[in-house]
Amino acid sequence: MAVAGCSGGSGDDGSAGDSKPGETESATAAQPGKYRTLREACGSVPRSTLKDLLPGAASLPEEQQEKAYQGTAAVTYDTDRRVGCSWKAASPAASHQLVIDFERVVSYDPSVSDDTRAQEVYAKKETGANLAPSTPSSSASGSSGSSGTPDAPSASGSPGASGAPEAQTAAPSGSASGSPSAPSSASASASASASATGGLEPRVLDDLGDAAFLDDVLARSGAAAQHRTVSVVFRTSNVIVTVRYTEQPALAAGVPDSKELQDKARGLARRLVDQLNE
Template sequence: MRFKARRAYVPGLAALLVAAVAGCSAGSGDDGSAGDAKPGETTSATAAQPGKYRTLREACGSVPRSTLRDLLPGAASLPEDQQEKAYQGTAAVTYDTDRRVGCSWKADSPAASNQLVIDVERVVSYDPAVSDDTRAQEVYAKKEAGANIAPATPSTPSTSSSGTPGASGAPGASDSPAAPGPQTVAPSATLSGTPSTSASGGATAEATATEGLEPRVLDDLGDTAFLDDVLARSGSAAQHRTVSVVFRTSNVIVTVRYTEQPALSTEVPDSKELQDKARGLARTLVDQLNE
């Protein structure tokens, strides 16, 4: 009888121990396992998504040789070894090539000196509630705010019955070319580079020539993009123009800077030509990102 009683007791004790262990497992979350998820929690569901891009391609090899020949005409007249070096470019010094890369090229010719710089940044958000794309948009917005971008305000109708500039209030109206308003000059002041000579006919001609080429937002590159155009003079040297095209695609921001300085101080780099070349390269880089 005692042997049978003991056999009946042992299974009962085992069942009690199993139940106790199961209860502890269900209530424990100290080891960070799935058991610490509580009903109604949506932490993993609301975590921001990572950006589309996880790595970056090498910058100096991203510009086709044919494009470099077009942007650096002076390189074609160099000896073969120097020509090859000019086309190879100089890589920017970075500490993480998966986060940022860049490259620069420069070539001189009897007519002008040209320089090209590209910078590629992969933005990463360290806030789990903010996506990489959102953080990249914030970084891009600061760049755009720091450029000479004219605000997108509705233009004053040009069919005003009054030809008096004061009555219409239209800045830069075509019927008053002798005295363009400051609103017209403001976005193109960096284009002309000579705001102090606005009283001269040359400044008026420059403002007319750059109409439609002022710093502006672009709608045909990546997710968002803008173009800046600056004409400046350093001391007695010739004026040099720098066109910058900045665009964002997902969590990558690319900057293209193209500069030309003529050999003669009386010459002014052509704004449209430089803008077309810089935008052409930017489109190539967009296509590479989409590959």
């Protein structure tokens, strides 16, 4: 009996030791992302910037002008996960539209950080724009869709990649596209035409956030004038931001200036990066 009692005490000590590895594992769980919420989208673009991007708004009656500058908020069911806004104005020379989208990526896998999951989501957007992945982590994320976690529907109607059901965001009325990247064929043709203008082809950017790229698409709808859409997508920690700026000339023969649209879209993207870092 004495021997059995000693043996039982030894077993208790062993079971207490087995609980420690579990405690260590939970202590090393991946850290949450830097951002826990999102700022209001329609208030993110200053009036001075909107006047520059929407020249046609200045000629509107005061009441309509105020409405144009206020923008139209995207429909969302969780403003801590996704927000967006759009603005549109026309002048005798051309019509312009601006759309911005903020997505806060959350990983529901305790072994994967929010930042790592955001890198995977961003990499899919970059790949969709026919650009080479900008970082090793991005290239490795091409197989993230096979992780066994079902993708959630994103605001644009394309499959999401955050690993859990996301807030649904409907593209604001009149937006040129429901997703930040254009179809591959259009993107490829845009790359060829933009290259001829010297260094304005769709490309990876190294001066915005943790990772960024620019897409430039020139397209025509029926007999209407060609319209150009410049998209700048960047990631800062676990937040991904898309800026989409479109111009369509009033005359069918008109062609929007690629450099001007790219400069304006990149300028707004830099301002949004600064806001996120405040």
